[in-house]
Amino acid sequence: MKASTFKAIAITNEIDLNKIATHCGIPKKYTWEQPLILKGDLLRSILYKDVGEAQQVLVFSFGTVVFINHTNEHEITGMMKYLKTFEPEIDLHQLDRFADDYSLNIGDTESIELTDEFVVVPSYEEYYPELISTVLAKSVALEKIEEQLGKIQDSLESMIDRLERGKLSVGNKELARATAKIVRHEYNTLAYVMILDKPDLTWTSSSANEFYEKMLEFFELNDRYKVLKSKTDILYHIMDGFSSMSHSIRGLFVEWIIVILIVIEVILTLLSMAGILP
Numbered sequence: 001m002k003a004s005t006f007k008a009i010a011i012t013n014e015i016d017l018n019k020i021a022t023h024c025g026i027p028k029k030y031t032w033e034q035p036l037i038l039k040g041d042l043l044r045s046i047l048y049k050d051v052g053e054a055q056q057v058l059v060f061s062f063g064t065v066v067f068i069n070h071t072n073e074h075e076i077t078g079m080m081k082y083l084k085t086f087e088p089e090i091d092l093h094q095l096d097r098f099a100d101d102y103s104l105n106i107g108d109t110e111s112i113e114l115t116d117e118f119v120v121v122p123s124y125e126e127y128y129p130e131l132i133s134t135v136l137a138k139s140v141a142l143e144k145i146e147e148q149l150g151k152i153q154d155s156l157e158s159m160i161d162r163l164e165r166g167k168l169s170v171g172n173k174e175l176a177r178a179t180a181k182i183v184r185h186e187y188n189t190l191a192y193v194m195i196l197d198k199p200d201l202t203w204t205s206s207s208a209n210e211f212y213e214k215m216l217e218f219f220e221l222n223d224r225y226k227v228l229k230s231k232t233d234i235l236y237h238i239m240d241g242f243s244s245m246s247h248s249i250r251g252l253f254v255e256w257i258i259v260i261l262i263v264i265e266v267i268l269t270l271l272s273m274a275g276i277l278p
Contacts, residue, residue, distance in 0.1 A: 003105045008136035010098035010144040011090050012063040019086050032061045033197050047078050064137035098144040114218045127201045127208040134199050135215040142224050152181050182235045
C-alpha cells in the first residue's frame, strides 16, 4: 500500500457542518467534535471530477479542512470555493497561511515511528486517516489562534505605552473591545478546537487511543494549549488592572467634583452672610 498524504488548512474560526450536510443530503446531525467526511460520489459531485477511493476531505467545525491524497491544487481550490458558499468570510487568497503537510507510510518496522513530516506504521489500520487528520487539524488551528493572540497582545501593548506616557484614562468602550477579543480567543481555543476532547474512535479501540496519544504528544498539542491558556490568563490579569485603574480614576474624579461643589456652596453661603450676595 502506497503512502497516504495529508494537507491541513485552517481557513476560518468556525464552519457550520450541518448546513453543508443538509446541502449534501446527509441526514446525520453533526456535533462539534465530529468531522464531516466527504468521499466517493459525494466528493465527485462537489469537485465535478472523478476521485479515487482513497481520496477524502475532512471538514472540522473549528474551521480546518484536511485533504487526504489530494495533490491537485485545483481540487483543493474547488473545495474551498464550495465551502465559501457556506462561510463567506473564507479568504481564498490566504489558503497556505496556516497549513501543514504530512504523510502516512507503511514500512518494515515493529513500532510506530513519528517525524515532523511523516509517520511510519507496521500495518494499515482504518482509524489512521481520521486520527491523523484530527491532530493535524487541531495543530494548524492552534497556529492560527497563536497569531490571533499575538495581535491581541499588540493592541494591549499600545494601551500600556499610553500609561507609560502618563495617560491614565482608558475608555469603557476600549476596555470592552479588548476584553471581548480575549474572551473570543479563549472561546475559540476551548470550545472549537477542543484540544482536551478525544475523537469517538479512541473510546472504542485501545490501539486507536494509543496512536492518538502518541500523535498528540509529538505535535505538543497539550503543551501548546497550556501556553495559550497561561497567556490568556495573563491578559485577563492585565485587563483587570486596566479596569481597576479606570474605575479608580473615575471615582477620584467624582470625589473631586463633590469637593468642588461643597467649596462653591460654602463660598456662596459666606458671601450671602456678608451681604455681598442677596
